[in-house]
Amino acid sequence: xxxxxxxxxxxxxxxxxxxxxxxxxxxxxxxxxxxxxxxxxxxxxxxxxxxxxxxxxxxxxxxxxxxxxxxxxxxxxxxxxxxxxxxxxxxxxxxxxxxxxxxxxxxxxxxxxxxxxxxxxxxxxxxxxxxxxxxxxxxxxxxxxxxxxxxxxxxxxxxxxxxxxxxxxxxxxxxxxxxxxxxxxxxxxxxxxxxxxxxxxxxxxxxxxxxxxxxxxxxxxxxxxxxxxxxxxxxxxxxxxxxxxxxxxxxxxxxxxxxxxxxxxxxxxxxxxxxxxxxxxxxxxxxxxxxxxxxxxxxxxxxxxxxxxxxxxxxxxxxxxxxxxxxxxxxxxxxxxxxxxxxxxxxxxxxxxxxxxxxxxxxxxxxxxxxxxxxxxxxxxxxxxxxxxxxxxxxxxxxxxxxxxxxxxx
Numbered sequence: 383x384x385x386x387x388x389x390x391x392x393x394x395x396x397x398x399x400x401x402x403x404x405x406x407x408x409x410x411x412x413x414x415x416x417x418x419x420x421x422x423x424x425x426x427x428x429x430x431x432x433x434x435x436x437x438x439x440x441x442x443x444x445x446x447x448x449x450x451x452x453x454x455x456x457x458x459x460x461x462x463x464x465x466x467x468x469x470x471x472x473x474x475x476x477x478x479x480x481x482x483x484x485x486x487x488x489x490x491x492x493x494x495x496x497x498x499x500x501x502x503x504x505x506x507x508x509x510x511x512x513x514x515x516x517x518x519x520x521x522x523x524x525x526x527x528x529x530x531x532x533x534x535x536x537x538x539x540x541x542x543x544x545x546x547x548x549x550x551x552x553x554x555x556x557x558x559x560x561x562x563x564x565x566x567x568x569x570x571x572x573x574x575x576x577x578x579x580x581x582x583x584x585x586x587x588x589x590x591x592x593x594x595x596x597x598x599x600x601x602x603x604x605x606x607x608x609x610x611x612x613x614x615x616x617x618x619x620x621x622x623x624x625x626x627x628x629x630x631x632x633x634x635x636x637x638x639x640x641x642x643x644x645x646x647x648x649x650x651x652x653x654x655x656x657x658x659x660x661x662x663x664x665x666x667x668x669x670x671x672x673x674x675x676x677x678x679x680x681x682x683x684x685x686x687x688x689x690x691x692x693x694x695x696x697x698x699x700x701x702x703x704x705x706x707x708x709x710x711x712x713x714x715x716x717x718x719x720x721x722x723x724x725x726x727x728x729x730x731x732x733x734x735x736x737x738x739x740x741x742x743x744x745x746x747x748x749x750x751x752x753x754x755x756x757x758x759x760x761x762x763x764x765x766x767x768x769x770x771x772x773x774x775x776x777x778x779x780x781x782x783x784x785x786x787x788x789x790x791x792x
Contacts, residue, residue: 395421
């Protein structure tokens, strides 16, 4: 394995040399042979780990890079003043040098450098199309993520042991990241091919708002009933997948329980979406994603989760199991995730059993489906109302039946 750093260095030097030779003019000094030799030189210097050899070889490569640059730009009216090739040569030397110290790090950074060079056209296309709001959203999301992961303590800070700032910050971060990722998917695939992505994004932010908006649209756009039905179903599937994520963030040991609980609904919903989208011809999208991250929407959803969690936890500690179940059931009509988060957290703290978690989560999901069915029954019209309610009822049955069988077995 002593030869592995040499082989890795030569490989990446050869690949990057090929890419640079294809990009440069024929008289360019730095090509595939030069890059490969630079990689060999850097790898030998890193292997020997002698100061004089490191300084000598580094100075030689630095001088070679300068000579190549001045040779290419001297006397040319349309000279390419970019220094990408020269920087790439220096990177290859440094990474080849450190490959004997940390081969994994050198390999990863070499892959990143190679991809940056090979993806020149897509990267330039991306930078030309990106907007100020998108850059701002990405920076804010990154800063918030760093703050959550490094500054917040992963332990309760209130006297009752309910509020864990790290877990709640992580939930806000996940909600914002999912919304931003959905926005990017819409932009990459285009509005003509992203109806599923838009419904998924809207369902993550607020499936209730999606159902209400789509039900209103069904009153005027009767011919798009299949598309509208697919929108509310994919929004509900997204909400159920988000439920899995929220629950395992609070208690990872509940992954199997919650996956089995909502798995039937997700399968039924997925099959319905497949049929509806293949039967419906492409039409203009009635819903648009206007901003990368709806900060108000994310904060509103996050604080709603926190508020519901605090109410359910308070009911559990001060009223008992009956108060907890009533609070979770009522919360399910408003939001699917708040009561589920509270239930998972109480289980993680050892206050309720796994059987209680399963029954409580089932009641929460049933309440959420019921609330959406009521909205579609009163607001929706035509074939949309029939199809959407029928699909939601089938999805809900997959949760109701196991709950009934569990009660009978008691």
